[in-house]
Amino acid sequence: MSTNVANLLYLIPIVTFILALRFLSNPAHARRGNQIGALGMFVAIVVTWIKTGGTSWWAIALGMLIGGGFGAVAARRVKMTAMPQMVALFNGVGGGAAALIALAELHKILPDPGRPKIDIGLAIFLSGLIGAISFSGSMVAFAKLQELIRGRPITYPGQKVGNLALLAACVAVGVTLAAGVQDEWLLWAVLGGATLFGVLFVLPIGGADMPVVISLLNAFTGLAVAVGGFELENNVLIVSGMLVGASGTLLTILMGSAMNRSIANVLFGAFGQVSAAAAAAAETDGGAVRSASAEDVAVMLAYAHKVVFVPGYGLAVAQAQHDVRQLADLLEAKGVEVSYAIHPVAGRMPGHMNVLLAEANVPYPQLKEMDEANPEFSRTDVALVVGANDVVNPDARNNQGSPIYGMPILNVDNANAVVVLKRSMNPGFAGIENPLFYNPKTVMLFGDAKDSITKLIADVKAL
Amino acid sequence: MSHNTLLVFEVTILVLAIFLGFEVISKVPTLLHTPLMSGTNAIHGIVLVGAMLILGSPHKGAFGWVVGFLAVVLGSANVVGGFVVTDRMLEMFKKREAPKAADAASDGKSAE
Numbered sequence: 359m360s361t362n363v364a365n366l367l368y369l370i371p372i373v374t375f376i377l378a379l380r381f382l383s384n385p386a387h388a389r390r391g392n393q394i395g396a397l398g399m400f401v402a403i404v405v406t407w408i409k410t411g412g413t414s415w416w417a418i419a420l421g422m423l424i425g426g427g428f429g430a431v432a433a434r435r436v437k438m439t440a441m442p443q444m445v446a447l448f449n450g451v452g453g454g455a456a457a458l459i460a461l462a463e464l465h466k467i468l469p470d471p472g473r474p475k476i477d478i479g480l481a482i483f484l485s486g487l488i489g490a491i492s493f494s495g496s497m498v499a500f501a502k503l504q505e506l507i508r509g510r511p512i513t514y515p516g517q518k519v520g521n522l523a524l525l526a527a528c529v530a531v532g533v534t535l536a537a538g539v540q541d542e543w544l545l546w547a548v549l550g551g552a553t554l555f556g557v558l559f560v561l562p563i564g565g566a567d568m569p570v571v572i573s574l575l576n577a578f579t580g581l582a583v584a585v586g587g588f589e590l591e592n593n594v595l596i597v598s599g600m601l602v603g604a605s606g607t608l609l610t611i612l613m614g615s616a617m618n619r620s621i622a623n624v625l626f627g628a629f630g631q632v633s634a635a636a637a638a639a640a641e642t643d644g645g646a647v648r649s650a651s652a653e654d655v656a657v658m659l660a661y662a663h664k665v666v667f668v669p670g671y672g673l674a675v676a677q678a679q680h681d682v683r684q685l686a687d688l689l690e691a692k693g694v695e696v697s698y699a700i701h702p703v704a705g706r707m708p709g710h711m712n713v714l715l716a717e718a719n720v721p722y723p724q725l726k727e728m729d730e731a732n733p734e735f736s737r738t739d740v741a742l743v744v745g746a747n748d749v750v751n752p753d754a755r756n757n758q759g760s761p762i763y764g765m766p767i768l769n770v771d772n773a774n775a776v777v778v779l780k781r782s783m784n785p786g787f788a789g790i791e792n793p794l795f796y797n798p799k800t801v802m803l804f805g806d807a808k809d810s811i812t813k814l815i816a817d818v819k820a821l
Numbered sequence: 822m823s824h825n826t827l828l829v830f831e832v833t834i835l836v837l838a839i840f841l842g843f844e845v846i847s848k849v850p851t852l853l854h855t856p857l858m859s860g861t862n863a864i865h866g867i868v869l870v871g872a873m874l875i876l877g878s879p880h881k882g883a884f885g886w887v888v889g890f891l892a893v894v895l896g897s898a899n900v901v902g903g904f905v906v907t908d909r910m911l912e913m914f915k916k917r918e919a920p921k922a923a924d925a926a927s928d929g930k931s932a933e
Contacts, residue, residue, distance in 0.1 A: 371867070379842075379845040379846055380845050382846075388856055392889070396923075399866065399867065402867060403873070407873065410878070411877075413877045414877055415885075417889075418876050421897065422894075425893065425896065425903040429900065433901070445858060449865075452866055452899035455892045458891055459868070461890055477828055477893060500931060519918065574864070579865050579868075586868065588828075591831070594870060595868070595871055596838065599868075601838050601864065602840045602842050604856070612854070707854070717913040757919055765832075
């Protein structure tokens with residue numbers, strides 16, 4: 359197949375990817391959008407298969423079988439709650455592939471005299487650098503979310519300066535390579551430095567900010583792929599990669615603004631570090647915590663007019679979405695008005711809670727976004743907080759010393775009563791004290807969210 | 822096409838793709854942010870095409886074999902895993918036709 363014919367046929371995947379992103383704008387068409395994208399990807403693979411003319415076809419087939427098999431099994435087996443780290447993992451391998459392509463391409467063209475041309479050299483360096491950062495950064499994000507390593511920020515003195523120096527060194531080596539110094543070790547040095555940088559760059563970021571980081575690394579991989587398209591002079595890589603690079607960047611910014619924080623603050627703020635002053639302040643005005651039994655809470659719920667569920671990551675961990683739905687149905691049968699207040703960054707990714715509750719077949723109209731939910735709390739009898747913490751922390755409104763000051767929150771403390779389902783008094787993932795727990799209106803129901811909800815269901819039934 | 826003409830052309834479509842990327846997702850509701858991230862993640866699996874071109878090129882040494890093969894493995898994991906995970910998420914966004922019809926019916930009754 360000639361390059362021109364192949365490039366024409368590559369328009370098919372490009373168009374399907376654009377349509378896929380477009381269809382994702384609407385819940386009714388989103389799944390079809392994804393399927394259209396997959397179909398386009400299949401076309402791209404077939405065209406490329408024909409283009410290679412059967413060279414090493416068995417090796418390509420074997421590689422696709424191994425990689426595809428792993429991807430299919432991992433994606434099928436993963437629980438819904440572990441989706442974010444799965445996205446991180448698949449993002450990382452994509453970045454790794456882009457870095458490997460840079461390496462192979464440089465190795466191929468280095469022996470030719472007078473090569474690589476400066477633009478090709480620049481592309482090789484950039485896709486290697488960005489791909490390697492995306493690879494190692496995603497792996498750290500995966501490890502943090504999977505709780506293989508501590509979710510809390512890991513910091514040490516001189517971290518920012520050290521990271522910046524490392525990145526600058528990588529860039530300097532890369533520029534030397536692009537300028538025409540023909541030595542493959544330069545690229546190895548860039549890849550090694552970038553891999554280390556990826557690790558050091560994600561380690562200090564708290565687990566609660568991982569969604570933003572994954573989104574950013576997703577954009578990085580897209581960019582690495584687009585730049586890789588310049589090495590291989592391949593349009594479909596350039597356009598598809600850049601589509602992801604641009605949309606991923608926009609999504610990252612949207613996620614940051616949902617938390618009222620700039621991306622720079624997320625990346626370099628080592629968010630979630632409990633500063634000594636803030637911790638001390640929280641301790642001094644901390645009153646007593648009231649804990650309640652499931653029976654007490656069941657009575658509160660059953661005799662309320664309006665109950666709002668506020669789900670958070672604890673719901674995801676406990677896999678309690680079906681039980682929550684069951685409890686909600688039971689309350690509705692008793693004539694209680696039930697809705698769900700969804701904070702844009704509740705859970706580990708934006709929309710995380712919507713996905714889980716959709717899995718439990720909670721009807722859409724009951725899911726309220728923050729702006730819609732907040733005015734409702736003043737006429738809510740009971741706000742039932744299921745495993746959410748930072749997104750309902752009144753310090754975000756009141757305490758200028760708090761690291762989350764200024765973040766928009768769900769004002770559950772405006773409700774007549776607040777019930778918090780929580781495993782223990784440990785601070786949340788971001789490691790910040792929450793005065794809501796000491797509020798006289800609040801009662802705590804300690805235990806695993808799923809167990810607590812199951813008890814509540816039994817007790818409400820028994821009433 | 823000379824190398825420079827091609828380069829200018831490639832830079833042009835790159836810049837257009839940036840604007841297109843911003844434009845197509847500017848209207849995605851928060852509800853779909855997670856599937857969107859996952860969906861774009863699957864799309865950059867197009868890196869597999871690059872990996873196939875490396876492994877499928879006729880003159881490659883042992884190095885090209887090993888690196889190309891690894892790239893194909895990683896790229897395919899990205900493609901298949903990305904699309905399957907996204908599909909599993911979106912599968913749950915099914916519309917519930919029956920209850921909606923029931924709601925509409927009860928609304929009608931209460932209106933009467």
